[in-house]
Amino acid sequence: MSTRERRILVIGMGAGDPDHLTLAAVKAMRRAEVFFVLGKGREKESLTRLRRDILDEHLSGPYRIVEAADPWRDREQEDRAGYTSAVHDWRRRRADVCERLIREELAPGGTGAFLVWGDPALYDSTLAVLEDIRARGTVDFDHEVVPGISSVSALAARHRITLNRVGRPVRLTPGRRLAEDFPNDDGDLVVMLDAQEAYTRLTGEGVWIYWGAYLGTPDEILVVGPLDEVAERITRLRAEARARHGWIMDTYLLRLQPEGGEG
Template sequence: MSEEGLRRIRVIGIGSGDPEHVTLAAVRALRTCEVFFLLDKGARASELTRLRRDLVAEHAGPGHRVVEAADPRRDRSPASPARYQAQVVDWRHRRADLYERLILDELEPGRTGAFLVWGDPALYDSTIDTLEEVTARGAVPFTYDVIPGVSSVSVLAARHRTTLTRLGRPVRIAPGRQVAGAGLAEGEDVAVMLDVGAALTAHRTEGWWMYWGAYVGTPEELLVSGPLDEVADQVLELRAAARERHGWIMDACLLRADGPGPRPAGAGLRGPAG
């Protein structure tokens, strides 16, 4: 089959919540798509679906369709590392089943569909891996491309008026479970993009600085910065209250060895954003 007759999928990064962080490339990509696949994560996260719908309504071309489907559920209760890995692998296989069905049943050959991904799908997201699994199965031929977006950690650093990297030093990007299990290495900087609570529950290390943010880029934005051992409990309380209030939470933090660096934002709480 020629590429012209293939289904086409566009994986579009839409930023972390601020409509102004949707790039011009993303807007142009949205206008080329005829079918938008939105995954429903349940009533408690309905705001996420609404935000995607609003984005499509504002930028998509005439005659487009929106197809919603329930995102496969997975057990998010604490588990051993091996059990957690098995849970995630199983969830990704079930997601691949769903993506395969959506592309086959809802997108005609030669047409273009889209998955809208928070932040930057090329940085920290499973959509690309899921589409690769569907491709490997060979049941539905398609091509896809990826439009990068503004990541939550980029917004986090900008909000705190700092940088992710420092002169001559790398930054490690890791989930909180990994940080909680492996610990914090002397002299490193770590951007935690998932399970932030696990990292903060495990560590109150002196000499480290934390920049934390939740719902960055939205009117509900919360920001805290300060010595890790002094503000970790405050952040954990804020996370719990925010999750209860919204039904979901998206947060990230930058853990920085040796203090805040040359341009600290100053300790304390800021938010919601104005």
């Protein structure tokens, strides 16, 4: 790496608990002079405040936070082709914003950072956005990734379970693919990004659910039990939490047998 080349750190912050930061993440944060934050509007201001709290707790030296508005994303597309196209369009516009921030707010030879919820390698766009910018060749930088504790790991820990069972697979899938991926060859499914409450369509299948929202935060909610018995409760809790906070992020594990049953 040239001494004049910019360095970008993509740092996993964990699922929400400030104690989820790894020592590697703290060390990486202390190397950065500027932190780039893409704000998601007033409804998610609490996430930006939590980032600032984490920085204040772990950094003693001077640093800057540079904020920009996260581009609008079309979330109305239902078919796979439309959804994929909408995501790629959003990422391109996100890359436009991040390219400008890196070029204008980080001097050559400097180190900047993106703080990513959970783990940067799992259902997050930051790495794809940076690859897009690098491919454009408009601003030179190198980047490295610091893994974080994902909401999936936090979910398993909070329910005191393992994600996989002996000799069986486990699959991670977005909510929109749940109908296609269930059942999972006698395995289990971890579901993320389920805005449509796809779990409600699996009642009557003998499924257990381990559900969690706002994992690692003071607002954390946990539910476990046979899906037939707890689906309505989860739906009600989701609606109440969304009304209270303006947003919700949840993750759940679906299991064809209750924990402990190896069949």
